[in-house]
Amino acid sequence: MKPRVRWLSLLAAASISLPLAIPSPARSFDSQYVNRREAKNIIFMVPDGMGLADVTAxxxxxxxxxxxxxxxxTLEHIGYQRTYSGxxxxxxxxSAASAWACGEKFNNGEICFHGDGRPNPASILELAKGMGMATGLVATSTITHATPAAFGAHVANRSCETEIARQYIETTRPDVLLGGGLSKFQPAKADPCGSSGDLIPRxxxxxxxxxxxxxxxxxxxxxxACKLLGLFAMKGMTPDRLRTPGTSEPRLSEMTAAALGLLEKRRIGFFLMVEGSQVDWGNHANNVxxxxxxxLAFDEAVKxxxxxxxxxxxxxxxTLLIVSPDHETGGFAVNGPADRLLRPGEYVTAGWTTGGHTGSDVPVWGQGPGSSEVGRALNNTxxxxxxRNALER
Structure with a gap:
C-alpha cells in the first residue's frame, strides 16, 4: 500500500489553519477485506448537519x-441515505442518530425510546459492550447531546441531558466519554426527566x-486510564475557528486520537462514535x-x-469505518462566484433556504469489512x- 501523503505546509488565510493544496493522495484498498463481515473495530463518524454542498465549500x-x-x-464506498423520522x-x-444506533425509526426528540410503549431495542454500543468490546463517545457539543446520547441512553426527550449523563455513568458505562457539557453533570436544576444532582462523584x-x-x-x-470522562466546556466546546493559542480545550482530532489510544488496548476490539457536532450549528446560523x-476540523479527525x-x-x-451526516441543515448551496475559479483560502458565495434542517438525502462513506453495503441507496436504519452484521463472527 502506498503511504498516505501528508500535508506539507500551512497558509495563514482567514482564521482557519489551511494546508496548501497538493496532488490528491491515492489511497489503495485491499479488496479481499471489503466484503468480509468481521470487524474487530467499528468507528462511526458524524459530521452533523453536513450536506454535499458543505463538502464542496x-x-x-x-x-x-x-x-x-x-x-x-477518499474512502472506498459512497452511497446516500434517506433521513425522515418516525x-x-x-x-x-x-431520531436520526437513534435510527443508526438502534435500527428503527423514532419520532423527533426521542433518544432510542418509543413513546408509544413499544420495546426499546439495544443500541449498537450496547451490543458491542455485551460482546466485551470497549466503547467510546466523542463530540464537540455537550457529550449528552442528541447524537452521542442515542448510542448510550434511552430517554423520551432529548432535553433530558442530566438523565442521559446518569445513564452513561450507571447503565451503559462507555469506557471513554469526551466532549463538552460539564453543566449537564452538575446541573443547577432538574432536567425534564427529573434528574438532578452532582454526577461527578458518582x-x-x-x-x-x-x-x-x-x-x-x-x-x-x-x-x-481504564475509564475516562473528559468534560472540556460547560456547554458546547469552542468552535475551531475561534480557538486561540494556548487554549486548554483539545481539538476534535486530539480527542479522537486519545480515544483510539485508550480503546485499542482492549484486545477484543472497540466501538467508537465521533461527532463533529458544530457543522450543524454553523449551518443553523447560515454562517459559511x-x-x-x-x-475541516471534522476532516482532520477523519485523517x-x-x-x-x-x-x-x-x-x-x-476496522469498519463509516462517515455519515445525520441530516442536511440550512438548505446550503454554492451560488458562486460565476466569473472566476476559486483558489485556496477563498470562501464560496453561499446561499441558504432555511435556518433549520431539510429533508434532503445525505451521503455516507465507508471502508473496511462489510463496507460494500454502504455503496448504494440506503435508509438511515x-x-x-x-x-451489527460486521460484528457477527
Missing part, C-alpha cells in the same frame, strides 16, 4: 476549485478518571465561515483515524444493520 476553501479531495472523500419528513438529530465512584483540559487528557492517556471551519488504521495491516483488515 470546505474542499474549495482548503484546496481550491480543482484541488485534492478531503480525507473522508413522525416527520424533516428529522432531528435525536462517575469517580464508577471508576472514571475526570479530565478538564488537553494536558489532563494527555496525562490520562499516558497513564492508560463557521460551517467550513467545522467541516487521524485513517492514519491510525493505515499504521497496521491488522487494523486495516478488521440500514447503517445499524451494516454495523
Amino acid at each position: 470546505a474542499r474549495i476553501y482548503k484546496n481550491g476549485i480543482d484541488g485534492p479531495l478531503l480525507h473522508f472523500e 413522525n416527520s419528513t424533516i428529522t432531528d438529530s435525536a 462517575a469517580m465512584k464508577a471508576g472514571y478518571t475526570i479530565v478538564r483540559t488537553k494536558a489532563e487528557l494527555d496525562a490520562a492517556v499516558s497513564d492508560s 465561515q463557521y460551517q467550513v471551519g467545522e467541516t 487521524t483515524v485513517l492514519d491510525w488504521i493505515d499504521a497496521s495491516p491488522e487494523r486495516r483488515e478488521h 440500514d447503517l445499524f444493520r451494516i454495523m
Whole structure:
C-alpha cells in the first residue's frame, strides 16, 4: 500500500489553519477485506448537519476549485441515505442518530425510546459492550447531546441531558466519554426527566478518571486510564475557528486520537462514535465561515483515524469505518462566484433556504469489512444493520 501523503505546509488565510493544496493522495484498498463481515473495530463518524454542498465549500476553501479531495472523500464506498423520522419528513438529530444506533425509526426528540410503549431495542454500543468490546463517545457539543446520547441512553426527550449523563455513568458505562457539557453533570436544576444532582462523584465512584483540559487528557492517556470522562466546556466546546493559542480545550482530532489510544488496548476490539457536532450549528446560523471551519476540523479527525488504521495491516483488515451526516441543515448551496475559479483560502458565495434542517438525502462513506453495503441507496436504519452484521463472527 502506498503511504498516505501528508500535508506539507500551512497558509495563514482567514482564521482557519489551511494546508496548501497538493496532488490528491491515492489511497489503495485491499479488496479481499471489503466484503468480509468481521470487524474487530467499528468507528462511526458524524459530521452533523453536513450536506454535499458543505463538502464542496470546505474542499474549495482548503484546496481550491480543482484541488485534492478531503480525507473522508477518499474512502472506498459512497452511497446516500434517506433521513425522515418516525413522525416527520424533516428529522432531528435525536431520531436520526437513534435510527443508526438502534435500527428503527423514532419520532423527533426521542433518544432510542418509543413513546408509544413499544420495546426499546439495544443500541449498537450496547451490543458491542455485551460482546466485551470497549466503547467510546466523542463530540464537540455537550457529550449528552442528541447524537452521542442515542448510542448510550434511552430517554423520551432529548432535553433530558442530566438523565442521559446518569445513564452513561450507571447503565451503559462507555469506557471513554469526551466532549463538552460539564453543566449537564452538575446541573443547577432538574432536567425534564427529573434528574438532578452532582454526577461527578458518582462517575469517580464508577471508576472514571475526570479530565478538564488537553494536558489532563494527555496525562490520562499516558497513564492508560481504564475509564475516562473528559468534560472540556460547560456547554458546547469552542468552535475551531475561534480557538486561540494556548487554549486548554483539545481539538476534535486530539480527542479522537486519545480515544483510539485508550480503546485499542482492549484486545477484543472497540466501538467508537465521533461527532463533529458544530457543522450543524454553523449551518443553523447560515454562517459559511463557521460551517467550513467545522467541516475541516471534522476532516482532520477523519485523517487521524485513517492514519491510525493505515499504521497496521491488522487494523486495516478488521476496522469498519463509516462517515455519515445525520441530516442536511440550512438548505446550503454554492451560488458562486460565476466569473472566476476559486483558489485556496477563498470562501464560496453561499446561499441558504432555511435556518433549520431539510429533508434532503445525505451521503455516507465507508471502508473496511462489510463496507460494500454502504455503496448504494440506503435508509438511515440500514447503517445499524451494516454495523451489527460486521460484528457477527
